[in-house]
Amino acid sequence: MQAFAPLEEGDPERVGPYRIVGRLGSGGMGRVYLARSPGGRATAVKVVHEELAEDAAFRRRFGREVAAARRVTGPFTAPVVDADPDAELPWLATAHVPGVPLGTAVAAHGVWPEWSVRALGSGLAEALEAIHRAHVVHRDLKPSNVLLAPDGPRVIDFGISVAADDTKLTTTGAVVGSPGYLPPEQLVGREVGPAGDVFALGVLLAYAATGTGPFGGGPAHGVNYRVVHEDPDLESLPDGLADVVARCLAKDPLRRPAVPEIIEELGRWVGADGTRGTFTAGRWLPAPVASEVTALRTAPLPNEAATATADADLPTVTAGPVPTAVLTARLDAPPERPSVAARLRGVTRQRRTAVLASAGTFVVLAVVAGLLLPRAFSGSSGSGTGTGSPTAAARHLAVRQQWSDDVDFRQPVLADGKVVGNQDGLLKALHADSGEAAWTYDDPSASSFEGVSDGLAVASSEKGTIHGVDLDSGKRVWSVDAKAHTAPGTTFHLYTRVVVADGTVYVNAMYDLPEGSERSGTYAVSALDAATGRLKWTRPIEHILSNALAVVDGVLYGGVRETDGSYFHAWDADTGDQLWRYHASASRHYAGELTAITVSDGTVYFGDSRTVLHAVDARRGTKLWTYEPDDGGVEEWLEPLVVFEGVVYGGTGGATSDYEPGTVRAVAADSGRHIWTEATEREPELHGQLDGAVLFSTKAGTLHAADARTGATAETRLSSGDPDAAVAGDRVYFDGGDGRLHEGRITLRDG
CATH class of the missing domain: 1.10.510.10 (Transferase(Phosphotransferase) domain 1)
Known part of the structure; x- marks a missing residue:
């Protein structure tokens, strides 16, 4: 048992007078290292x-x-023993x-x-x-x-x-x-x-x-x-x-x-x-x-700095086995990075993730272990065995790099042969087959890419403006201010969800009420014509509107937390009229909220923040079944849910942090019967299926392929941190932890 993780290439050898010997974790303010003082005392050093x-x-x-x-x-605090607020990195x-x-x-x-x-x-x-x-x-x-x-x-x-x-x-x-x-x-x-x-x-x-x-x-x-x-x-x-x-x-x-x-x-x-x-x-x-x-x-502390790869964002202290080391390989050198002082003068842009290069010639990264080397890493922790064709545990999962580009997209989206995302506050597009720049949208307020409709990219801003951008040229086609769907007497506050489907932009929004009102806020769901931005309809929601939203076959599905519990609603996507309302749970205090939705073969499947998965008849809104795991704890179902060959697959995770452990679960679509559960080191994100396996990534930087029948899992590393992965067929686009966007080809081959 150890309370630290090995160091990665690029971690500092020393911080001030302290010799760095391991990783303790990471948080919003900085990275925490296990260190030894000049006299040998164990110390925790946080680098901003x-x-x-x-x-x-x-x-x-x-x-x-x-x-x-x-x-x-x-006696109940960890005292500060040293600091340097004036260091290049405080x-x-x-x-x-x-x-x-x-x-x-x-x-x-x-x-x-x-x-x-x-x-x-x-x-x-x-x-x-x-x-x-x-x-x-x-x-x-x-x-x-x-x-x-x-x-x-x-x-x-x-x-x-x-x-x-x-x-x-x-x-x-x-x-x-x-x-x-x-x-x-x-x-x-x-x-x-x-x-x-x-x-x-x-x-x-x-x-x-x-x-x-x-x-x-x-x-x-x-x-x-x-x-x-x-x-x-x-x-x-x-x-x-x-x-x-x-x-x-x-x-x-x-x-x-x-x-x-x-x-x-x-x-x-x-x-x-x-x-x-x-x-x-x-x-x-x-x-x-x-x-x-x-x-x-009583666990021993390391005496020398380790070089094995560890997860990039561990909790503050992790009690458990030492992370498995993976191979490394050389990448081409990134451009030399100027000092913090130079960057403060505006010499170059910030990166969300920094890479420290060794001697200016190459950088050693764990990300390339599954990309550039012929060997792929696999493992099995599935809960079943199965018979017939080889399971994912008996197969090798590998991702071989096709290209990488010096962009730092967060959660890239694939659309009409382009990879679209936001970098440095600007909406950008790359050609998916080559990684070459396609265009940059010149309005910095359009910071969030929401989806595509008939060759039009839709983006939103924090202030509420919705933009329609030509996907081929990156030129603005239209923009609409939030005032178009803000009711008199209210003020736009934020979008909780924007979905583009069937030529329409659907927005969930929260609005502020005048000071002195009994309630501080109200909600509405609205529909805009994706071709023109014209408002089609607005439906006020007095109670708390869930941020989960789905549109299938002319029906808009969403969740509302009302005074007597949580409800699942179906609205006519063309008019906003309510078709039916399903009472998901009742509680005077906390009834749970809708967190994930999918629709398949006339059934709506939705998960909530109490770890309950519901199946409801899509036409009538009547209950078919509910599934609640019996392995303890309260987790929320994570988007997306995936239905494949009669099975509903979904990820669950803790409601307080994206970096907590999670699970992937498989449930029979016709009955709600549990099939298998696979634990994950961080919360998972499902990406669909490939060759009989369910693909999902985790914020620990790994891509997994779970056998659709048994849950037995093979894995490979994509990144030293959250890969922000997007998958289309056998191609995966992700942040490699080096500040670059990578495209890789996924292969699953028999053992």
Whole structure:
């Protein structure tokens, strides 16, 4: 068992005086490395991401916050021991805590008994007291920022998210933090103080005791809406915790308890053996968690820097086997990268993913292991065996590169022989067969490519404008402002989904109501003519409209969370008239939200954020069956769902983070009978089927081919991080982790 992953080529050998020996993880602010101080002390060093380092405001704020964080001392924090805010890439070092993240422990071993939750809460409250005493507000207290050690929990990453909140990354309206843990005052743009951390503590206690957040899961906008406007669901909490958690979650920060009050209330916890609790030898933890934490504590640390390839975005600490090393090969050298100072002067553009070249001649990347070498990597972890033709586990999966180009598309889309995506805020297209540039759309507001209709690319902007762009030339055909579908008395807020189908652009949108209204927002689904941009119809939705949307055979399908539960709707795609409404689930607090839809052979299949898959007659809206996994936990179904030869295939994953483990599931389309389940290292994204296998990629950088009958899986690596893959037939387009877009040809051959 190890709490670190090996280094990759391109990782630094040293940061300041610290020798880097392993990877601990990655997050929104930077990458975390395991290091040794000059005297040999194990240390965690966080190196800030380049895009933050390029922001002068961030550097100033980071320096102030680090200075404050260094004043934090307490038994339940990981103290800052060193930092250099003025380095080319700013960094800070904290004492290394070989602990298991709270989220990992709950996911692996289930909910905690009340006494363990009380112990957790008392330790976290004491950590917050130390943080607040130094005039620091954490602002991102969540399961991955709580490490479990035998002698109590540790709070990490304080003083960093605050600095990021004043940078260009949040000036566009984004909110730093994790949905469900952000207090209401932060979501509505008010000042956040220590009471905001108390709110997050209440969410953490509910999560440890029930396995879910008190405001449910699903799309972030829905979770945030419930945080601001609805009561938390505390029905499953033990009686001894319900009152203190409810007070921590008060909407008004002035009504939340002070941290010393929480320490006094929770500090009287008693261990499982009836004696007054003590943070020693892991006795405060549930037994299976204590065993894992203790074993991790005794795991040896590396003495030399490893060079094997590891996942690019591991959780803060991972308890488990060492990642399997893969082969590497040379790529042509990328252009020499200027210094951060030069880039600050505008010499060259930013990249979302940086590549560090060795000696300016070549770069060694794990991505090419499955692209340029004849060997492909395969493995099997399927739940069945099957007979007849060879399964995917007995076959080799390989991806051989066809071309790569110096573009950094996020989630490229294939359309009419072109690969379309956004780079540096501009919509661009490449020829799919060669990777050569086709065109660049000159309006930077059209930042999101939505789809294609009859040779027209449709894009949207954050301000609500919809653009129709000629797919051959990249020239604007039309543009329509959101005012075209914004009802009087409301103000456009955001699009939650845009779908292009059957010559029509369908938009799900949220609108703000005037100040003083009983509700802060309302929703509508609208239809625009894809050829002209003309508004065809608008249907107001008073309740929360799901971001999942599908159009098949003249019917528009979507989900609405109403006061008495969650409903699945079918509307006439030409008029917006409601055809039927299916009551998917009922709850006074959290009924789940629709997250994925597909239609096949007269049946609508849709998954929700409670891990329930529904099958409904597409004509009448009547229930055919529901499937709910019996392997525990609450996950949401991920788009897309795929139906192939009588089987529904879909991915599921945690509702709080894209980088949690997930699963791919196969369910009989006619009955809802479970066929197989395949666990994945990160949340999966399905891409269809090829030669009897279901293709899916994960944010860990791998492409998988699961045998459609058994789930037995072969895999190959595409990237050192999230590949943002798009698949068409046997071709895959993806971000190789080197800031370049690659096209590869997929082959599956018998063993």
